[in-house]
Amino acid sequence: MTETLETSNAATKVVNAVKQRPLAAILAAVSIPMFMATLDNLVVTMALPVIRTELHASLSDLQWFVNAYTLSFASMLLTAAAVGDRLGRRRVFLFGITLFTLGSAACALATEPWMLIAARAAQGFGGAAIVPLSLTLLTAAVPEKMRSAAIGIWGGVTGLGVALGPVVGGAVVDGLSWQWIFWLNVPIGIIAVPFAARVLNESFGSTVKLDPAGVVLSAGGVLAVVWGVIHGAGDGWTSAKVLTGLIGGAALLIGFVLWENRSAAPMLPLRLFRSRGFSAVNIVQFTFSVGVFGAIFLLAQYFQVVQGYSPLASGIRTLPWTMAPMVVAPLAGLIVDRVGVRLLIGIGQVFLSAALLWMALIATVDLSYGSFVPPFVLAGVGMGLTFAPIATAIMASAAPADQGMASGTNNTIREVGVAMGVAILASVFASHGSYISPQHYVDGLIPAIKVGAVIVAVGAVVSLLLPSRKDVAESTTGATISAH
Structure with a gap:
């Protein structure tokens, strides 16, 4: 039996050693599809006022344009990770890119709200196979000493998608039409599939039954x-x-x-939550997603609905917020091993909560744009300090065989948080305001953003339960001594 296991492990190492690719190629193969999926979220958010007018959509329809994606995404993340472990992570990853691309084309062809909602759901199913497996494939392909830096770059690409989403969405809607925010995904997907197929090695996890x-x-x-x-x-x-x-x-x-x-x-191994670090980081991920992305859903529309700017002008005005994660996330990935995830994630949540409260306190119908820049920058730095350290904490809290499930669990919780955030904050907005006039919009925006700030503040408190750098070092040393 021992000989059989040793032979199997040796064969696995040989397979994994085949076709070692440059780090840059691996990062591109896993990050380009991630960029596509991330870009699509805020591209859609910036186009919502135009889509609302052209498709005669209600506030409920607008929420479902976002939530049809996030809910289908969230519902299939763990299943996609399990199927990837069983059938091959690269194979399922490529299928996800293909489905996302086809769903994007269907979104562009939609002529009724229900059609767009259905196509967004198809996009979500494709995205569910992209996001968790991109991180799992990256983690498996990169040497451990380079892993935190690679995850930081991966987080930076995610930040780039966040940064460019509003600007690309605004530029496309102004220059062409809202349909082109979805058509843009098609050539990216067509290029990404053969590139990823060539660069990435196939890998498998535990072959458990589906649930x-x-x-x-x-x-x-x-x-x-x-x-x-x-x-x-x-x-x-x-x-x-x-x-x-x-x-x-x-x-x-x-x-x-x-x-x-x-x-x-x-589908969700509850034993993962026996780790205090895993439980805490997922709670923080949830509160972060609820508060921040629920707020973005409303703030992205503020400059168009309240101040009358075009989609492109509105997108440009969000850059102080959305560009910061692209710079901060890679830096956070480089220093996370030296300062620890608890410090970075905790500071990030404090910055985000303070920034949202700041925005809520100053928002008026005729507020000058310059007043928004400082809280936007603060929020962007907070997001950058959150992305990569959370991914690092998740990967570090799970055994190699469980990393696919751990990544899938964390991404599921994030996407459920996005859907809940949009639903909760839009509900608070609807209880206090409406789209009838700029003042009515601000009347609903202020209490909704305050609720978002409070929710993120809860995550800042929970982040104190994350393991410190000293705890991680002692745990690693103990595991090494035990192994010897």
Whole structure:
């Protein structure tokens, strides 16, 4: 038996040693599809006012244009990671790029709100296979001594997608039409598939059975809760259908946890949460996503709806916020091993919470743009200090065989957070304001952004539970002594 295992391990090492590629090529292969998926989120957000007018969409439709993507994305992340472990991570990664590209073309061809919502869902399913596997493939392909730096660069590319999203979206909508924000993905996808196929080596994880019951319970629960939150402000929180969505969704999620605890092959291995660091970093990821991306959904529309700027002019005005992560995230990746994830993530959450509160306190109909620049920069630095260290913390908290599931879990929690953030903050907005006039918009924006600031502040407190650099060093030393 021992000889068989040694032979199998040797064969695995030989396979992994085949076709060693330059680091730059590996980073490009995993990051270009990530860039495409990240760019698409804020490109869509910046185009929402134009899409609302041309497709005669309601506020609920606008939320679903965002949430159809994030919910389908979130519901399939863990399944995509499991399928990748079983069938081949590179194979599933390439399938995800292809599906995302086809979904983008369908979005561009949509002529009704429901068509765009359905196509966005298809994009989300494709993105679910791109994001977790891109990090897993990168981690497997890069030597350990270079891993934190590589993840930092990967995070910087994510930051670049965040930075360029509003500007690209504004430029495309102004110069062409909103449909072209989706057509742009098509040539990127066509190039990315053969390039990734050539550069990346195939790899596999543990070949566990799939968990269809877990997929149905988790996806159904999240969808029902988000649906209830989205419709709560308009239909009334005590209305029968809203209560049905909230209570039914909570019941499904409780059932999901109970099922995963009993399942022999769980979609979400609950044992991962026995690690305090893993649990804490995922809570921070959730609060960060809820507060920040819920706020971005509303703030991205402020310059168009309230101050009358064009989509391009509005996108340019967000650059102090969105460009900062592109610079800060790689730097955070380079120093995270020296200062520890707790310090960087904690400072990032404090900066973000303070920046959101700052924006809420100064927002008025006729506020000069210069007043927004300092809180925008502060928020951008906070995001940059969050992206790479969270990815590093997730990878460090899981065994190599569990890293695919760990990455999938973290990305699922992030995307559920984005959907919940858009739903919660838009609901707060709808309870206090509307699109009727610039003043009505600001009346709804201010309390919504304050709620976002409070939620991020909760994450700042939770970040104190993350392991310090000293804790990580002692844990690593102990594991080494135990191994010897």
